[in-house]
Amino acid sequence: MTTETVGSVEASDSGPTSTGSRTTMILGIITLISLGVLVLFGLILSPADANQGEAVRIMYVHVPSATLSYVGCFLTAIGSVVYLWRKSRWWELVAYAGAEVAALFTALTLATGMLWGRPTWGVFWVWDARLTSEAMLMLLLLGYLAVRRLAADYEVRAKRAAIVGLLLVPNVFIVRQSVQWWRTLHQTPTLSLSGAEIQGLMLFSLFTGFVSITLVFIWMVIHRFRVAWLEEQVDAEGLDTAIAERRAEGLVS
């Protein structure tokens, strides 16, 4: 059963042959430089906030990673749709790479948010609408990854994961909406670009954060995709070799 699917891959799609390429190496160097710029502006040049103190610097990583965790989910949903529609193995792996990186960024968002919450609110966790919906997003992504990593046939695994990945977006929306009206514990929005409190160097640092974290995201998705692609190639090749060996054994005896 597996051999059929494996055989059709190489004919239909052409993919990367290694994890690195000239373009991504340049992208990686730019990413590193931008991270250096972020460190410079975020930790050194930008001032401490009047209310939040030094903790405000966490925002330069926190806000972009939260945004990119949503981007990752959308990527997964898009990849899942195209997989279900065209049976494209390439897009299935894009969905997988997107979900894994999205899970990482969601975790990063939660972790940085908690580190920020402790000095600012006095507690690590508040049952706030944003925190709760982000935590739910994390759990949904873990569910997707659990399905994607099932020990089952590729077709079974990919199709089921794609359905779960597709449902990620309405779920995120429903969870976000439902917790918005939840209880009155809701904190006032603390981090918003529209707020007049972010100006000058702080605004520029946040912008730098967006650029460099986005670059990290892109770099990671590309590389995760390539590793996943090559993994599948190795699996397919291993299987082909094994089958050839068995055939040879059969001929000899």
Add this chain to the structure above:
Amino acid sequence: MNSCPAVTIMLSDAWLIARKDLKLEIRSRVALNQVIPFALLVLVLFAFALDPDRGLLEKATPGLYWIAVLFSGLLAMQRSFAVEAADGVTDALRLSGLTPSGIYLGKTLSVAVQLLVLEVLLGVGVAVLYGTSITGWLLLLATIVVATAAISTAGTLFGVVAAGLRVRETLLPLLLLPVLAPVLIGSTRAFEAALSGTPSEGWPWVGLMSVFAAVYVVAGIFGFGPLMEES
């Protein structure tokens, strides 16, 4: 509505499957002998954990009630697909020529009926054991109906995602419970509104859960076929 033959076929298939599953439940008595006692057990455990004398139980009734429904409902949903797993019934079901969307609706219906029975019993349970005084009947009933629809539509769809896998018992709760979180919030809030005598606050939640159920019915009708192909 019945003018479209595809819809008629789907609904009659659904009716067949629902009747089959419910007959199976009535005859095997697993729901009666295991799922319902488990649900009541959860209620009693909450009472042990939260010390009945402090009045906490009555205050927390809506939340505890729906947690109990979710946990025991999970058992019913797992069973709904476990009965198909044995003896290659899944293949037989696929070969039977029934429409996948009909199978989905039928399974949803049978799970919903089981959940309704469970909810009525748990309702009696909280009224008796927790001493909760029941008010706002209309809202309570509407919440129960809509939340049941939401839980069973999503549960059946994710049930087939997990079906036929060795890890299904552990996978289904992981997939389903985060998805059902909005339903838990909505139903709990609606119950709180009904029990505290302010039903007008509860109706928007009923609306939210109807939207949720509608999303999953559509997703299930279209997604069940591809998922059944290789379970």
